[in-house]
Amino acid sequence: MGGVPVYAATRQSLRGHQAPEWYQDAKLGIFIHWGLASVPGFAPRDLEIHELVRTRYRDFMPLSPYTEWYENALKFPWSPSAQHHRAVWGGRPYADFRALFQAGLEAWQPERWAEDFAAAGARYVVMVTKHHDGYSLWPSQVPNPNRKSWASPRDCVGDLAAATRGQGLRFGVYYSGGIDWSFNPEPVRDFGDFIGSIPRGRYPAYAEAQVRELIERYAPSVLWNDIAWPGPEQALLQLFADYYAAVPDGLVNDRWITPTWPIRAFRVRLLRMLLNRILERGSRRGEGGLTPPPSVHFDTRTPEYTVFPDIRREKWESVRGMDKSFGYNRASRPEDFLSHEALIHSLVDIVSKNGNLLLNVGPRGEDCAIPEAQRERLAWLGAWLSRNGEAIYETRPWRRAEGSTREGISLRFTRKEGTLYAILLGQSLPAEVHLLDLPPEVGEAVRLLGHGPVRSRREGTELRVALPPVPKSPAHALALALRPA
Numbered sequence: 001m002g003g004v005p006v007y008a009a010t011r012q013s014l015r016g017h018q019a020p021e022w023y024q025d026a027k028l029g030i031f032i033h034w035g036l037a038s039v040p041g042f043a044p045r046d047l048e049i050h051e052l053v054r055t056r057y058r059d060f061m062p063l064s065p066y067t068e069w070y071e072n073a074l075k076f077p078w079s080p081s082a083q084h085h086r087a088v089w090g091g092r093p094y095a096d097f098r099a100l101f102q103a104g105l106e107a108w109q110p111e112r113w114a115e116d117f118a119a120a121g122a123r124y125v126v127m128v129t130k131h132h133d134g135y136s137l138w139p140s141q142v143p144n145p146n147r148k149s150w151a152s153p154r155d156c157v158g159d160l161a162a163a164t165r166g167q168g169l170r171f172g173v174y175y176s177g178g179i180d181w182s183f184n185p186e187p188v189r190d191f192g193d194f195i196g197s198i199p200r201g202r203y204p205a206y207a208e209a210q211v212r213e214l215i216e217r218y219a220p221s222v223l224w225n226d227i228a229w230p231g232p233e234q235a236l237l238q239l240f241a242d243y244y245a246a247v248p249d250g251l252v253n254d255r256w257i258t259p260t261w262p263i264r265a266f267r268v269r270l271l272r273m274l275l276n277r278i279l280e281r282g283s284r285r286g287e288g289g290l291t292p293p294p295s296v297h298f299d300t301r302t303p304e305y306t307v308f309p310d311i312r313r314e315k316w317e318s319v320r321g322m323d324k325s326f327g328y329n330r331a332s333r334p335e336d337f338l339s340h341e342a343l344i345h346s347l348v349d350i351v352s353k354n355g356n357l358l359l360n361v362g363p364r365g366e367d368c369a370i371p372e373a374q375r376e377r378l379a380w381l382g383a384w385l386s387r388n389g390e391a392i393y394e395t396r397p398w399r400r401a402e403g404s405t406r407e408g409i410s411l412r413f414t415r416k417e418g419t420l421y422a423i424l425l426g427q428s429l430p431a432e433v434h435l436l437d438l439p440p441e442v443g444e445a446v447r448l449l450g451h452g453p454v455r456s457r458r459e460g461t462e463l464r465v466a467l468p469p470v471p472k473s474p475a476h477a478l479a480l481a482l483r484p485a
Contacts, residue, residue, distance in 0.1 A: 004248045009238040011296060019299040019315040020249040022170060022221075025394040026123035027351050028381065031174070031319060031360040032160075033068050033128050033326035036097040036135050038365030039104070040089060041328040043067040044080040045336055048324050049305060050290065057280045061188045067327035067362070070094070071133050075187040095147070098135065101365050105154050108368035114163035116370060120378035121385035123393075124170035126224050126358060129157050129214060134182030138217070142209045145202060147182045161218050170221040173214050177207050177256070178227025192276035194227070196266035198259065204231040208239060219247050228257040233296055240297055253317070254298035302358075307346070311353045311397045318350050321360040322377050328362035337373055340380050341427065344474035347381070348423050351392055352401040352412035384474065387450035391421035391477035406434035406462070420480045427472045435463040445481035
């Protein structure tokens with residue numbers, strides 16, 4: 001008999017769960033980093049995170065362009081964030097931002113956010129419900145033993161869940177399981193500190209209780225943990241099994257590393273120093289972005305500010321901000337943001353390799369508005385997908401992701417039943433292109449999405465396509481008919 005699968009709390013059983021079809025089809029999601037750090041909204045903008053890791057490893061976290069790390073940067077008096085804090089905020093305690101953030105919530109319109117996300121062509125939203133500062137964006141019934149009232153009295157999570165679902169979007173939650181400065185305020189300078197600062201004591205039970213509360217209250221379609229997981233493996237496997245029982249078509253990401261002996265070694269200062277030397281040498285060879293190691297079970301991988309170079313059999317999701325930060329950075333300049341062309345090309349490239357793009361939005365803290373530079377980029381996505389979405393949504397990778405025309409135009413390929421999509425990356429189209437090295441099952445019937453059928457002729461392994469005058473666009477999609485096998 002059919003029915004909903006039941007998963008046991010074992011690696012073998014959970015391995016049978018894979019990324020659900022809705023997620024395979026979605027291709028574009030919205031990440032939301034928003035909280036107390038969105039009030040000061042500041043971080044240095046000189047270098048991207050991977051450049052800092054490579055060139056300033058021993059200090060890359062105090063210098064991080066991620067504004068959501070503001071509280072950590074304040075612990076280093078020499079950091080740009082600490083200097084900014086003294087100059088602008090008079091050195092007041094970080095906890096003071098709670099009242100300012102809560103006052104800003106009076107202006108918050110979650111329905112407007114959801115409308116923007118839907119208009120952008122996103123199919124799901126993942127909201128940060130608790131970041132590293134430990135402040136919960138829902139009125140959690142799990143009290144923080146170290147910071148009184150360290151939770152929003154307004155149910156921001158529930159309000160946004162209702163708004164996004166009202167637009168037909170899936171809703172997921174992010175939770176910082178690996179770092180919580182309300183439990184372990186130890187300053188973080190580098191990866192050694194990063195790994196060694198996972199809280200112990202009462203924190204593992206607290207984190208599990210909060211995540212279970214999120215599952216029970218909001219039934220999230222995505223359970224997205226960050227950094228690591230503080231509890232033992234068996235308890236984590238049980239959490240996954242219980243989550244799948246509550247949300248059968250949900251999924252979990254890959255950032256649930258449990259405290260194995262190598263992780264515990266970073267808690268010992270001397271060992272941390274030795275292991276840090278190894279990590280530092282490895283960081284100098286890095287080429288860009290951050291790719292976390294996979295945990296005991298996952299449905300999707302989550303490389304950060306980077307993409308995989310080839311098609312992956314496993315589902316993955318590239319996560320990044322529109323500029324160098326996830327949270328709102330009022331110091332960002334126009335040149336720090338993704339251009340129109342880079343944004344569209346990134347989406348197309350990721351999808352061609354079996355990935356989704358989880359693009360971050362960082363609203364302001366003082367008025368809870370999405371900055372115009374970010375709304376503009378959401379509109380770019382929506383406009384392009386309204387014309388070319390057929391080549392993106394519900395597609396799967398072809399036998400290869402990349403190619404080029406005889407004229408030197410870069411291509412990305414996607415497919416769905418009966419159709420191969422060849423997406424030309426370029427603002428303007430020539431009068432004619434030659435698609436190279438196409439197998440026999442690719443026929444001669446061709447459509448230009450947003451226009452209609454165009455003339456084409458097969459010449460051996462090449463397909464010669466005549467193109468009409470069309471408006472400039474970062475990319476143009478051709479739909480090629482596939483002959484029945």
